[in-house]
Amino acid sequence: MIKRNLLVIGLAVLLSACGFQLRGTGTTDLALKELDLSARDAYGDTVTQLRQMLVSSGVKVYNGAPYKLILTDQQESQRILSYAGAGRTGEYQLSTVLSYDIRGQGNLPLLNDKLEVQKVFIHDGNNLVGSDQEAADARKEMRRELVQRMMLRLQQFTPAQLDQLQQTAEAKAKAEAAALEAAQKAEANTPRQSPIDLPRQ
Structure with a gap:
């Protein structure tokens, strides 16, 4: 028994040393320790779940943080994959596309991108209540997957990458300001043509 326990502990140590983690376990280490999170639907399920996940990962979420994550749009669609005759049973595919912006200091745009998740469920025309529940469960699972993917996307940012994105955004803003000033x-220096006086008839 003791040998078996030691073997299990030894395997767990080896796996953790290799960076292996069971899905849904462990903490998500983010370079973004402070974040301003907002969304078009400020009280929607996606932004609410994402805020909870960020806070549980040690991120301080508040208005005015140095970096801002804006969930700009979330589009859901549904299409029929297959259709089976008289019973009106068919496969449906749900898709959700989440568009987002990341802004840095001075509200400068650093990045805009989108995430997409899809889920297939069976619609049974003879069991509408069950089919509606399955569709609702699929949508709930898709939201959970969107939040997990967003956390993984945020986890990929290192302090060096964030600094580089900020410097690039500042340089672009300066160049645009200089171009506008030059224009x-x-x-202002272009002489304006005075109106022509036409001879009176």
Whole structure:
């Protein structure tokens, strides 16, 4: 018995040393320790679950944080994959696309991207209540997967990458400001043509 316990402990140590983690266990280590999170649907399920996941991972979520994650849009769609005759049973595919922006200091845009998840469920025309429940469960699972994917996406950012994105955004903003100023000066220095006085008849 003791040998078996030692073997299990030894295997667990080896797996953890290799970076292996069971799905849904462990903590998500993020370089973003402070984050301003907002969404078009401020009280929607996706943003609420994401906020809870961030807080449980040690991220301080508050307005005015140095970095801002904005869930700009969430589109859901449904299509029929297959259709089976008189019983009106068929396979349906649900898709959800979540678009988001990440903004840095000075509210400068650092990145905009999107995540997409899909789920297939069976619709049974003879069991509408059961089919509706299966569709609702599929949507719930898709939201959970979206949140997990967003956490993984955020986990990929290192402090160096965030600094680089911030520097790139600042350089772009300066270049755009300089171009705008040059265009305004050129317009101001361009002589304006005076109206032509036409001879009176």
